[in-house]
Amino acid sequence: MAELLKGTKRTHYCGHLREEHIGQTVTLMGWVQKKRNLGALVFVDLRDREGVAQIMFDPDLSKEAFDKAEKTRGEFVLAVTGEVRKRESINENIPTGHVEVYAKELKVISEAEVPPIHVTDEDKAGEQLRLKYRYLDLRKPKMQKRLRFRYQVSKIIRDFLDEEGFIDLETPVLTKPTPEGARDYLVPSRVQQGKFFALPQSPQLFKQLFMVSGFDKYFQIVKCFRDEDLRADRQPEFTQVDIEMSFVEEEDVLEMNERLIQRVFKDSLGVDVQLPLPRMPYKEAMERFGSDKPDTRFGFELKSLDDILANAEFKVFSDTIKSGGMVKAINAEGKADDVSKKKIKNLEKFVKTYGAKGLAWIKVTEEGVESPIEKFLSEDELKGILETMEAKAGDMIFIVADKARVVYDSLGALRVELAKQFEMLDDSQFNLLWVTEFPLFEYDEDAGRYFAMHHPFTSPMDEDIDKVENDPGNARAKAYDIVLNGVELGGGSIRIHDAHLQKKMFKALGLSEEETNEKFGFLLEAFKYGTPPHGGVAFGLDRFVMLLIGAENIREVIAFPKTQDAKCLLTDAPSEADANQLVELGIELVASENE
């Protein structure tokens, strides 16, 4: 039977006991990590959030405590009172290893069944079990450390922004559906039958309204929601560090955020980040790395072979170029011997998932080249390729010919995949950069119109304002992403604060005035009454923490994450609604067409 505390007070954390406590009588409370029963002596390792301390139970001191201790098992909750003594034999592996508590009183506060997972860092339980019993999983020192690190990072951010004069302001969670974005989580309402709130994908519009309201510098560490498919670094609810500031230009936003990032690295990991961070226009990032979030920790950069192959006999290349596509290649320098035929097959499969039709390759050896396409290339073309790729013996060249998007996607992914396979990615190296000058619009062929690449309130670059109407495909935005080791950490933009320009934007997006008013009328209305120029940024806190500690997925830094199906294995959410509740909400369920 569990015992009551009845006035027993904890005096110390287990993990804090040191030699300076020797001679003191202390009371510890925690979970049984391990029991070692030697017959006439029982040792218990007691664990709390700060660490583990050894308790020694001796029947000569207290028969009652000893008898109770003998009956404990892993994860029992105990309150132990006793004197701190120097150990007879020291355990150098733990910080408390020089001392132990000589127990004279024991209360078994809570018994525990045999847990389904081992509560140790060495536990290898699968994720399914870990998530179902997350409360046990979170008892592991490793998980405690991760979540406390996460708190530390968010506190550093909060403190920094406070120093800079930012004000933490809350925005509604029950809000309006976002047009043109990710899928929203919809929330029905009893008092507004037939109408729906949406959970915010970001507090974007409200933070802009705060700027209209004159708060000048706003921030919030806030949950955002997207009903989209999950990935290793994506959850349906995630935490953003949302920032907005007034009377600023792009440079001001970047400069402030760089210092924020610098502070986070310094105060959380002790890593020095040199400022200013490198900046790379979107166009350059795509051309060199095939990605708008380049991992710059290694080379293998993309090079264009268009000039060399535009008129090649080999139609696969020349026809692609003539029809508006491109031929690009990467050089896996010095890796020729590490790439077997089988590996090439798999790499070809890999690039095909990105839409590539094939993967051409040239192996460069001391004797010459080896390549399935050698026979289709003239001597000059081959020579040109090798020169462009700066190829030397031992190099391995991969070539993709296709329309631009496919070439960038497949080669961009391939260079990262190769770096992974060759173990060239160092988790302790942090390559940060800003990608700037994003396109303002993105053309959607299915919809037959332009969409805002960032969002429709993003300001075009000053020199591209005319292009919003005349040449939207080439208009660049005052938008920027912060990229860390090939992962998009966050992004933002300078917003449009001029109603006329905003109208032009909507027009370019093919939105009618009625649509615009229905969806964003409140914002446009607000902009009529005096709007400061403003801009901001939003960071993914989960991703940031994940990268800082080198975790392999975002779930490792979230206390109660969801599965790939957006379910919670612990609570079994989402669940079916009560019939009465549905009636109140005026909702009737119908079978989906696919069922």
Add this chain to the structure above:
RNA sequence: GGCCCAGUAGUUCAGUUGGUUAGAACGCCAGCCUGUCACGCUGGAGGUCGACGGUUCGAGUCCGUUCUGGGUCGCCA
């Protein structure tokens, strides 16, 4: 929606070409043990081989379907 990977004691895994009673380690239970700290020793319990269907004299193993979890493409302004 597509593709790929995994599912065998409480946990992590092994299980040959389809062949008798499905194994190991840790954990658990019982006994012994006064300085352990991965305590030790002895003994023991514990399995719908994810589920359903099929092939076969015979299926953990082969085939199909399905469920669960993961990775990924699409998607994620």
